[in-house]
Amino acid sequence: MADKIRWGILSTAHIGRVRVIPAIQKARNSVVAAVASRDLDRARDFARELGIPTAYGSYEELLADPNIDAIYNPLPNSEHAAWSIKCAEAGKATLCEKPLASNAAEAQVMVDAFARRHVLLAEAFMYRFHPQTQRVKAMIAEGAVGEINLIQASFTFDITGREDDIRLKRALAGGALMDVGCYCVNVMRLMTGEEPDDARAFARIGREVDETLTGILTFPSGALGHLDCGFRALTTNTYEIRGRRGRIVVDPAFIPASNRETVIRYYHDNVCDEIVIPPADQYQLMVEDFADALLNNRPPRFEPLDAVRNMVAIDRLYASLPGH
Numbered sequence: 353m354a355d356k357i358r359w360g361i362l363s364t365a366h367i368g369r370v371r372v373i374p375a376i377q378k379a380r381n382s383v384v385a386a387v388a389s390r391d392l393d394r395a396r397d398f399a400r401e402l403g404i405p406t407a408y409g410s411y412e413e414l415l416a417d418p419n420i421d422a423i424y425n426p427l428p429n430s431e432h433a434a435w436s437i438k439c440a441e442a443g444k445a446t447l448c449e450k451p452l453a454s455n456a457a458e459a460q461v462m463v464d465a466f467a468r469r470h471v472l473l474a475e476a477f478m479y480r481f482h483p484q485t486q487r488v489k490a491m492i493a494e495g496a497v498g499e500i501n502l503i504q505a506s507f508t509f510d511i512t513g514r515e516d517d518i519r520l521k522r523a524l525a526g527g528a529l530m531d532v533g534c535y536c537v538n539v540m541r542l543m544t545g546e547e548p549d550d551a552r553a554f555a556r557i558g559r560e561v562d563e564t565l566t567g568i569l570t571f572p573s574g575a576l577g578h579l580d581c582g583f584r585a586l587t588t589n590t591y592e593i594r595g596r597r598g599r600i601v602v603d604p605a606f607i608p609a610s611n612r613e614t615v616i617r618y619y620h621d622n623v624c625d626e627i628v629i630p631p632a633d634q635y636q637l638m639v640e641d642f643a644d645a646l647l648n649n650r651p652p653r654f655e656p657l658d659a660v661r662n663m664v665a666i667d668r669l670y671a672s673l674p675g676h
């Protein structure tokens with residue numbers, strides 16, 4: 353393998369266009385070699401716009417390309433498992449968008465398919481790579497808040513006006529919990545280092561999917577997690593961790609701008625420390641970790657089994673919905 357990973361992009365998804373492809377193009381150990389779409393003209397236009405050398409009119413052609421080392425999979429959630437498994441069968445390392453699959457059982461089948469073939473798989477939860485997330489995790493480990501009593505996490509935005517978006521379609525495994533609530537669940541599991549032992553949710557269901565959802569997770573240590581997520585409110589992406597010794601507030605938490613510093617607010621002993629974190633492109637850091645793992649034959653920083661566990665918690669929240 354050369355010193356740079358050659359990436360193939362599975363579809364002309366918006367998130368690829370605006371965040372992940374530019375991040376791969378900036379990454380020190382990666383190049384974007386090809387893109388595939390269900391429509392050749394769309395693939396060609398996209399390739400021209402983003403400076404990608406090769407365009408394919410089917411996903412199968414991309415997977416058959418021997419000059420591709422890794423695939424970035426930003427398909428609708430319902431398609432993650434089937435197409436990622438095809439990537440595994442083609443021997444292509446795969447960075448798959450969050451949430452990893454439609455449910456935990458599907459996610460486990462995916463993880464097994466990659467493990468059996470010794471092919472790399474990772475879930476694209478990019479916020480974990482931001483230095484501010486790492487810093488908060490270190491603060492928790494050092495006892496900054498004491499034992500975690502409660503975590504509150506929120507991720508909302510307003511989708512109004514985009515009523516044909518994949519997120520609003522049940523058949524594509526849409527829903528607010530799937531799309532943005534998954535971050536809230538993830539950060540609670542990351543910060544507590546535990547898996548929830550119970551889950552309850554309430555939701556407002558729109559035409560097809562949960563459009564606003566609040567939920568509570570309980571953790572074995574006694575910590576409680578309260579999350580809210582949704583498609584019908586102004587953008588919020590934040591979390592707060594409380595214990596008897598302190599309180600940490602992170603805002604923005606999951607999608608900080610790559611060109612701006614972020615501030616962690618640490619309340620303790622009647623003062624508030626503002627911890628300034630320099631700007632970072634969390635997408636680029638994620639891509640570089642994945643490519644490094646592939647080049648050096650090591651696991652990715654966050655193991656794929658974590659994605660299955662995240663889906664277990666999501667499944668439990670959905671299963672608890674009244675009338676589910």
Ligand SMILES: NC(=O)c1ccc[n+]([C@@H]2O[C@H](COP(=O)([O-])OP(=O)(O)OC[C@H]3O[C@@H](n4cnc5c(N)ncnc54)[C@H](OP(=O)(O)O)[C@@H]3O)[C@@H](O)[C@H]2O)c1
Pocket residue numbers: 363364365366367368371388389390391394426427428429431449450451476477478518524531
């Ligand atoms: N990590 C992040 O920051 C982040 C942010 C946003 C979204 N995401 C995740 O990324 C994925 C894509 O989100 P997005 O907003 O970028 O989606 P999108 O713009 O709607 O793109 C999805 C792409 O999938 C392809 N596709 C295949 N089957 C499809 C079908 N039945 N219906 C619609 N499209 C289909 C289409 O590409 P072709 O027509 O070219 O085949 C389409 O462009 C989701 O899993 C989402 O959760 C992650």
